[in-house]
Amino acid sequence: MPQITLKNYLRESRLFRHRALTAAVVILILVVILILRLQQLQITDHSHFTTLSRENRVKVVPLPPTRGLIYDRTGVLLAENLPAHSLEIIPEQVQDLEQTLTDLAEIITVEESDLKRFERLRKQRRRFDSIPLRIRLDEDEVARFAVNRHRFPGVDIQAKLLREYPIADQTGHVLGYVGRISEKELQEIDPSNYSGTSYIGKNGIEKTYEDQLHGMVGVQHVEVNALGRVIRVLESQPPVPGEDIYLTIDAGLQNVAMNAFGEENGAAVAIDPQNGNVLTLVSKPGFNPNLFVEGISPTDYQALQESGDKPLFNRALRGQYPPGSTVKPFLGLAGLETGTIYYNQKKFCPGFFQLPNHSHKYRDWKKWGHGSVNLEDAIVQSCDVFYYDLAYQLGIDKMQSFMSRFGFGEPTGVDLVGELPGLMPSREWKKEKRRAPWYPGETLITGIGQGYFLTTPLQLASATATLSMHGQKHKPRMVQARKRPDEPIQILPPEPTDALPIQSDHNWDDVIHAMSQVIEGPRGTAKLIRTESYRIAGKTGTAQVFTVKQEEEYDEDKIDKKMRDHALFIAFAPVEHPRIAVAVLVENGGHGGSVAAPIAKQIMDHYLLGSSQ
Amino acid sequence: MIRQSRLSGLPESNPTRAEGLLSDMHLDLPLLTGLILLCGFGLLVLYSASGQDVAQIERQLVRMALGFTSMVILAQAPPASLRRWSPWLFGASILLLLAVLVAGKMGKGAQRWLDLGFFRFQPSELTKLAVPMVVAWFLAEKALPPQWKRLLIAGLMILIPVLLIAKQPDLGTSLLVASAGIFVLFLAGLSWRFIGGMILVAIPSAWALWEWGMRDYQRNRVLTFLNPESDPLGTGYHIIQSKIAIGSGGLYGKGWLNGTQSHLEFLPERTTDFIFAVIAEEHGFFGILVLLSLYLFIIMRGLFIAAQAQDTYGRLLGGALILVFFVYLFVNTGMVSGILPVVGVPLPLVSYWGTSIVTIMAGFGILMSIHTHRKLLPT
Numbered sequence: 001m002p003q004i005t006l007k008n009y010l011r012e013s014r015l016f017r018h019r020a021l022t023a024a025v026v027i028l029i030l031v032v033i034l035i036l037r038l039q040q041l042q043i044t045d046h047s048h049f050t051t052l053s054r055e056n057r058v059k060v061v062p063l064p065p066t067r068g069l070i071y072d073r074t075g076v077l078l079a080e081n082l083p084a085h086s087l088e089i090i091p092e093q094v095q096d097l098e099q100t101l102t103d104l105a106e107i108i109t110v111e112e113s114d115l116k117r118f119e120r121l122r123k124q125r126r127r128f129d130s131i132p133l134r135i136r137l138d139e140d141e142v143a144r145f146a147v148n149r150h151r152f153p154g155v156d157i158q159a160k161l162l163r164e165y166p167i168a169d170q171t172g173h174v175l176g177y178v179g180r181i182s183e184k185e186l187q188e189i190d191p192s193n194y195s196g197t198s199y200i201g202k203n204g205i206e207k208t209y210e211d212q213l214h215g216m217v218g219v220q221h222v223e224v225n226a227l228g229r230v231i232r233v234l235e236s237q238p239p240v241p242g243e244d245i246y247l248t249i250d251a252g253l254q255n256v257a258m259n260a261f262g263e264e265n266g267a268a269v270a271i272d273p274q275n276g277n278v279l280t281l282v283s284k285p286g287f288n289p290n291l292f293v294e295g296i297s298p299t300d301y302q303a304l305q306e307s308g309d310k311p312l313f314n315r316a317l318r319g320q321y322p323p324g325s326t327v328k329p330f331l332g333l334a335g336l337e338t339g340t341i342y343y344n345q346k347k348f349c350p351g352f353f354q355l356p357n358h359s360h361k362y363r364d365w366k367k368w369g370h371g372s373v374n375l376e377d378a379i380v381q382s383c384d385v386f387y388y389d390l391a392y393q394l395g396i397d398k399m400q401s402f403m404s405r406f407g408f409g410e411p412t413g414v415d416l417v418g419e420l421p422g423l424m425p426s427r428e429w430k431k432e433k434r435r436a437p438w439y440p441g442e443t444l445i446t447g448i449g450q451g452y453f454l455t456t457p458l459q460l461a462s463a464t465a466t467l468s469m470h471g472q473k474h475k476p477r478m479v480q481a482r483k484r485p486d487e488p489i490q491i492l493p494p495e496p497t498d499a500l501p502i503q504s505d506h507n508w509d510d511v512i513h514a515m516s517q518v519i520e521g522p523r524g525t526a527k528l529i530r531t532e533s534y535r536i537a538g539k540t541g542t543a544q545v546f547t548v549k550q551e552e553e554y555d556e557d558k559i560d561k562k563m564r565d566h567a568l569f570i571a572f573a574p575v576e577h578p579r580i581a582v583a584v585l586v587e588n589g590g591h592g593g594s595v596a597a598p599i600a601k602q603i604m605d606h607y608l609l610g611s612s613q
Numbered sequence: 614m615i616r617q618s619r620l621s622g623l624p625e626s627n628p629t630r631a632e633g634l635l636s637d638m639h640l641d642l643p644l645l646t647g648l649i650l651l652c653g654f655g656l657l658v659l660y661s662a663s664g665q666d667v668a669q670i671e672r673q674l675v676r677m678a679l680g681f682t683s684m685v686i687l688a689q690a691p692p693a694s695l696r697r698w699s700p701w702l703f704g705a706s707i708l709l710l711l712a713v714l715v716a717g718k719m720g721k722g723a724q725r726w727l728d729l730g731f732f733r734f735q736p737s738e739l740t741k742l743a744v745p746m747v748v749a750w751f752l753a754e755k756a757l758p759p760q761w762k763r764l765l766i767a768g769l770m771i772l773i774p775v776l777l778i779a780k781q782p783d784l785g786t787s788l789l790v791a792s793a794g795i796f797v798l799f800l801a802g803l804s805w806r807f808i809g810g811m812i813l814v815a816i817p818s819a820w821a822l823w824e825w826g827m828r829d830y831q832r833n834r835v836l837t838f839l840n841p842e843s844d845p846l847g848t849g850y851h852i853i854q855s856k857i858a859i860g861s862g863g864l865y866g867k868g869w870l871n872g873t874q875s876h877l878e879f880l881p882e883r884t885t886d887f888i889f890a891v892i893a894e895e896h897g898f899f900g901i902l903v904l905l906s907l908y909l910f911i912i913m914r915g916l917f918i919a920a921q922a923q924d925t926y927g928r929l930l931g932g933a934l935i936l937v938f939f940v941y942l943f944v945n946t947g948m949v950s951g952i953l954p955v956v957g958v959p960l961p962l963v964s965y966w967g968t969s970i971v972t973i974m975a976g977f978g979i980l981m982s983i984h985t986h987r988k989l990l991p992t
Contacts, residue, residue: 012757015802016928020920023800023932027912027939031905034943037950041860042898049860056857057873225877 058234059224062196065215066161068242070175070205072251073277073480078171079206081161085142086135089118092127092228093154100152101133107148108134108141113297124183128228130158135294163199163293167251169286170258173314174249174416174478176204177289193217196239202292205247205478207417212482215242246481246489248277256606257282260599266566266586267315267457270603273465273578275494276474278414279607281458283315318420320454321585324541325382325592326570327403327449329467329511332375334402335390336507343510346372353388355440362388362444365542379514380521382540384448391447396438399446400426405500406463407473408455414476422459425452450544460583464570468537468578470508471500512537516575525593526569529601534608538571538600540592564588569596573604580607639688639985641918647911648684648962648977652677654904655963661870662884662891663965669884673965680962680974687978691986692927695979696750702739703747703770709736710777737778737786738972741937742979744774744790748797749929757925758802767798785944785957792940796933800919838954851887852951854879859893859950866897884965886957889949908961912939915977918984927983934976941973 041049070079087108094100101118104110114134121131137145137157145157163178165171178199181189185200194200196217201207218239223231257268261284270279285307291300304312313319335341351369352361364370364384370377378386391399404410409424423429425446427438445451455463458476466473475495483489502508515537518524525540543566567589572581582600589595635642656670656677663669687695713726713736726735748767752759759767771794778787799808823832841848858874867873872894874880883891893901915935922928941961947953949960959966961973 008756012802012925013928015757016800016925016932017920019800019802020916020932023796023936024913024916027909027936030939030943031909033952034946034950035902035905037947037952038859038893038898038901041856041950042863042893042901045860046863049857050863052857053861053874056854056879057877223873223877226879231877 057223057225058221061220061222063218063220063236063239064196064198065217065239066241067163067178067199068213068215069244070213071244071246072249072254073247073279074250074252075246076251077166078247078251079175080164080166082164083159084135084162085137086132086158086160087137087145088130088132088156088158090128090130090154091122095153100155103151104133104155107144108137110134117295130156132158136162165289167255168288168290170254170282171249171251172287172289173283173316174204174247174254174281175289176206176417177202177292178206179292180295199293203418204416205245208415209245209479212245213242216240241485243485244483245479246483247478248272248279248480249281249478250279250607253280253603253606254282257599257603258284258286260602261586264586264589264595265309265315266584266589266596267319268582268584268599268603269316269457269461270580270582270607271461271465271476273468273474273572273581276462276465276476277480277494278476278478279580280603281316281478283313283317283319285309285311287311314418315585315587316457317414317416318418318456319585320420320422320456321566321568322451322453322543323449323455323460324543324566324568325449326460326539326541326568326583327453328379328382328387329515329539330403330406330463331387331390331394331399331447332379332514333467333507333511334394334399335375336510337503338394338398338402339503340393341375341390343376343507344374346374347386347389348372349383349385351385353385353444355392355444360441362441375510376514376517379511379539380517380524382525387447388444391443392440396425396427396443396446399443400424406466407459408463412458412462412476414458415478419458420456422456423452423454449541457583457585460568460570461581464572464583465578465581466500467508468512468572468581470505471502473498473500512575515539526597528593529597531601531605533605534573535575536571536573536601536604537575538569538597540597541568541570542566542590542592543568545588564590567592567595569593569600571597571600571604573608580604636985638685639981640685641914641981641984643914644911644918644977644981647907647914648974651907651911651962654907657869658888658892658895658963659884659965661872661895662875662888664876665870669965676970680970683971684974684978684981687975688981688985690982692924692983695746695930695982696753696926699743699746699750703743706736706739706743707774707777710740710774712736714777714780735968737781737783737790738968740774740778740790741786741793741972742975744771745793745797745930745933745937748794749926749933752797752801753925753929758804759798764798764803764807767794771795783957788944788956789937789940789958793933793937796936797929800929800932841955842951848955851881851955854881855887855890855949856951858890862894862897864898866893866895866900869895871895885959886945886964887949888964889946889960892963908942915980918980921987922983923987931980931983934980938973938976
């Protein structure tokens with residue numbers, strides 16, 4: 001028996017050793033497989049996984065640049081950035097958003113419109129983006145939230161800079177405003193440069209000079225953990241702030257012009273004829289651009305939209321009005337320069353004009369006529385019959401080609417978005433747009449600045465400046481200097497001069513003399529504004545409203561006022577060396593000489609004499 | 614031969630006082646050294662992986678102390694006694710498993726614990742020892758290799774506790790228990806023909822199950838189980854982050870306490886199932902090689918001890934225990950490095966995983982007992 005046991009023992013021991021050896025070999029093979037796998041991960045694909053690891057932990061946070069400031073020509077601040085506190089929520093980090101919003105409403109004021117905006121932004125943005133719920137928290141609200149902050153993970157107060165327009169009502173139409181970037185704008189901008197930016201210029205200077213004002217985004221590489229919380233800053237490239245812009249606009253002049261309108265609505269534009277600098281650009285009523293910065297509330301917007309005064313409508317830039325008699329100096333010059341008439345050539349004004357073989361009477365504004373008038377009389381007294389005759393002799397083609405030189409019928413090219421071109425009618429235009437031939441009668445009413453003829457106040461001011469400079473034409477401009485960060489102020493060279501063709505300098509002097517008599521002559525239509533301080537050359541105008549093709553519907557109770565004529569006045573001064581050219585339009589103001597001219601006078605006084613108060 | 618006899622504490626060598634103490638305590642120095650090094654390394658890694666949480670280190674130290682204590686206690690028990698206790702232990706563990714099942718039903722929900730008031734006890738851990746013990750006891754009674762009938766009975770001894778644990782459900786533990794039992798069968802000389810036959814049966818039946826036995830959602834579950842990266846927001850997230858941690862560690866690693874994947878919490882379960890990825894990230898390929906060498910040393914020493922055992926019971930049990938230790942290692946590292954499906958198995962002695970440390974150390978106690986209670990035989 002012991003023999004058998006021993007044999008058994010040896011056999012079993014051998015069997016076991018064999019199996020153990022097999023197991024050892026299998027173990028080694030498996031360990032080698034494991035090592036090969038680790039070699040693949042840690043050596044072969046090391047750089048790939050290093051990248052993934054870095055992408056995991058390093059997040060690039062954009063640092064938005066500070067928007068450039070806007071100053072007027074004298075250094076008055078027109079647009080600045082003020083710190084404001086906003087309450088922002090990162091949806092991803094909030095467990096129960098509904099409950100959080102309800103709880104927050106107990107601490108700070110949350111209005112329906114705030115919630116709506118929040119919902120809208122939440123859909124547009126990513127879950128880990130910070131979305132503002134309330135903006136411009138007051139100090140009490142900031143303090144109340146700070147105390148309760150522990151209750152609201154994922155909710156925090158952000159201090160940021162908000163655009164602010166200190167003299168909002170007077171500069172709204174010039175500056176425009178910034179607002180939150182819309183879906184459409186998102187398509188057009190460089191997404192990386194705007195990655196940290198919430199606002200974009202929507203209108204006016206803010207939009208035109210968006211690229212300069214915005215600046216360059218900076219980046220910060222931060223280390224985050226799996227929850228997205230920032231652990232530390234790895235590296236940082238600071239943003240480049242936007243450029244500061246110095247406008248040609250004079251804030252004081254803007255104020256004077258705005259106030260000069262009193263209760264009236266309208267527009268005034270003043271240009272420095274020497275260089276095209278726009279000194280003032282006023283459209284009344286103005287509006288408060290600050291309302292738009294954080295998204296205007298529906299009630300505010302409705303109020304602006306529904307106001308019969310249309311405060312959002314930039315009359316100076318986009319208002320297209322018949323120029324009326326203000327075209328007379330230009331057309332008179334056309335008559336002289338084309339040799340159609342000479343300066344002292346007299347015509348008899350019986351109070352009406354008739355085309356040959358037509359019975360229709362084209363009436364003068366003075367029922368009984370001006371009698372025998374030359375060009376100077378026609379300008380000074382604004383005789384229509386003289387101009388019916390001149391227009392008849394010139395014909396629409398010559399008129400159109402001459403007037404176009406002054407920029408009528410096309411945008412001036414000012415550096416403001418949204419400018420409209422007005423309308424200088426021609427045969428081609430009528431054939432194309434109206435599918436009708438040009439009638440001789442239309443030539444006549446074009447000759448007194450009515451009919452299809454439309455201009456913007458800016459165009460009128462620009463044309464007046466060009467006239468005052470004997471055809472030295474400058475493109476109007478709004479910006480005269482800029483300041484890049486860490487650089488001195490850089491004065492921008494004036495726009496190059498474009499010299500209009502001139503037949504005779506005398507013709508220009510004659511017309512300018514006639515314009516000076518509008519103010520200085522005993523029968524001048526604007527003799528009211530005569531001053532001893534400096535000499536003014538100007539021309540009044542009255543635009544008949546019933547010919548105005550405007551899309552607006554007037555309120556019934558205002559219809560009387562709205563049917564009154566628009567009062568116009570163009571002028572420049574001093575006559576000898578023009579420093580300011582002005583165009584004033586008073587909507588439904590009546591007569592140019594009595595309503596519009598005094599406004600222009602106040603503007604010129606302030607600019608040429610200093611404070612007129 | 615001299616070295617071996619010295620380490621095994623045999624009297625003909627000239628032991629120093631420390632070695633004498635070790636042999637008095639029935640401990641095996643190479644195995645003990647390996648285990649202490651591994652535990653020490655594990656604590657260092659855990660310190661980093663836990664975000665330098667000293668409280669967690671203290672708890673792990675307590676478990677390790679418990680583990681070493683149970684190792685020392687079991688090392689004192691002669692293999693003959695262990696063999697006698699085997700069926701009783703097995704019976705008791707089956708009863709406890711049933712108790713957990715009943716308690717779980719009453720407690721409405723999956724349960725693995727048995728709350729003894731002062732102590733929470735996990736019977737499935739006991740099974741990890743009881744199953745190889747009872748199978749080794751059963752097979753060692755008759756000559757090896759076992760006959761078919763005995764194989765069938767041994768198979769049932771394995772299957773019953775495995776099913777009970779799988780029902781808890783605890784896939785990782787049931788896998789470990791099953792492999793412990795199967796390793797005993799394998800070491801007992803399970804014929805290669807039988808092993809081949811099982812594989813031949815398993816493949817077509819798995820295919821048949823896939824083709825006819827499963828609904829679509831079940832198939833999807835199997836697919837995600839086999840390829841977790843197809844579910845990048847669920848289990849795949851673990852594997853993806855784990856692979857990033859390992860791969861970004863490179864040759865030398867990011868340095869102790871410098872693993873970004875673990876410290877910035879991208880790596881889930883970084884102190885437990887996925888602690889291997891922390892090691893790979895912070896200590897790199899070389900660190901992993903050192904760790905694997907340590908494991909291999911322990912495993913090879915264990916196999917050697919089993920092969921030196923003087924009776925069949927000791928051989929089978931010792932061999933099975935050390936092979937299970939390897940299964941822990943391979944299933945865990947294979948899962949973490951993305952070559953095996955995700956199964957909740959800890960990295961032995963390193964993962965922050967309470968009861969497994971005690972069980973594993975108890976297993977090494979049994980190995981030491983087998984080795985140090987040998988009687989000198991004439992050769």
